[in-house]
Amino acid sequence: QKEVEQNSGPLSVPEGAIASLNCTYSDRGSQSFFWYRQYSGKSPELIMFIYSNGDKEDGRFTAQLNKASQYVSLLIRDSQPSDSATYLCAVQVGYALNFGKGTSLLVTP
Amino acid sequence: DADVTQTPRNRITKTGKRIMLECSQTKGHDRMYWYRQDPGLGLQLIYYSFDVKDINKGEISDGYSVSRQAQAKFSLSLESAIPNQTALYFCATSDFGETQYFGPGTRLLVL
Numbered sequence: 001q002k003e004v005e006q007n008s009g010p011l012s013v014p015e016g017a018i019a020s021l022n023c024t025y026s027d028r029g030s031q032s033f034f035w036y037r038q039y040s041g042k043s044p045e046l047i048m049f050i051y052s053n054g055d056k057e058d059g060r061f062t063a064q065l066n067k068a069s070q071y072v073s074l075l076i077r078d079s080q081p082s083d084s085a086t087y088l089c090a091v092q093v094g095y096a097l098n099f100g101k102g103t104s105l106l107v108t109p
Numbered sequence: 110d111a112d113v114t115q116t117p118r119n120r121i122t123k124t125g126k127r128i129m130l131e132c133s134q135t136k137g138h139d140r141m142y143w144y145r146q147d148p149g150l151g152l153q154l155i156y157y158s159f160d161v162k163d164i165n166k167g168e169i170s171d172g173y174s175v176s177r178q179a180q181a182k183f184s185l186s187l188e189s190a191i192p193n194q195t196a197l198y199f200c201a202t203s204d205f206g207e208t209q210y211f212g213p214g215t216r217l218l219v220l
Contacts, residue, residue: 034207042213095159099152
């Protein structure tokens, strides 16, 4: 079983703070890593992907990958109430994306 | 217009009925996928197709079948619906890369 683990939360942060979302995976053959955001009852939408060790920044979002530790994270700077959603980590191995169960983020005004 | 569309968006059916969920895409992608999502759970892959002649089972294919009618169309059928198939169903597409783009979902209730 190829596991992708996320803390279910909820993770509560005040508006303007940095939200840190974490994900671990079990398959060392994993090649690509994705973060999706999902609002309640809506479809997942891609935020970022990362392939190489290190950091990747896009606006307020930074993805971090450490393949040796089998760990990927998403940082959201200057969190806004509109960032309140469930964040899904997805790990690609071969043909498939394996999704974690998601972390619920609540940004409080 | 949305790149990935699903019909119907909501469906209520009874145990034992056969139903079909449809997915269409205008992204020109070869790869299409069907997932189900249950509350508090991750997305589970039901079936996937890399082209019209290539269809493969995912992790939870029992009780489901699919048809790839064209590059742009991928349908999911529940042969004899049962209550534990009540879920949110998503279609997704991707090109040769791995990034998947999701449709709006179909909410299915089996009574």
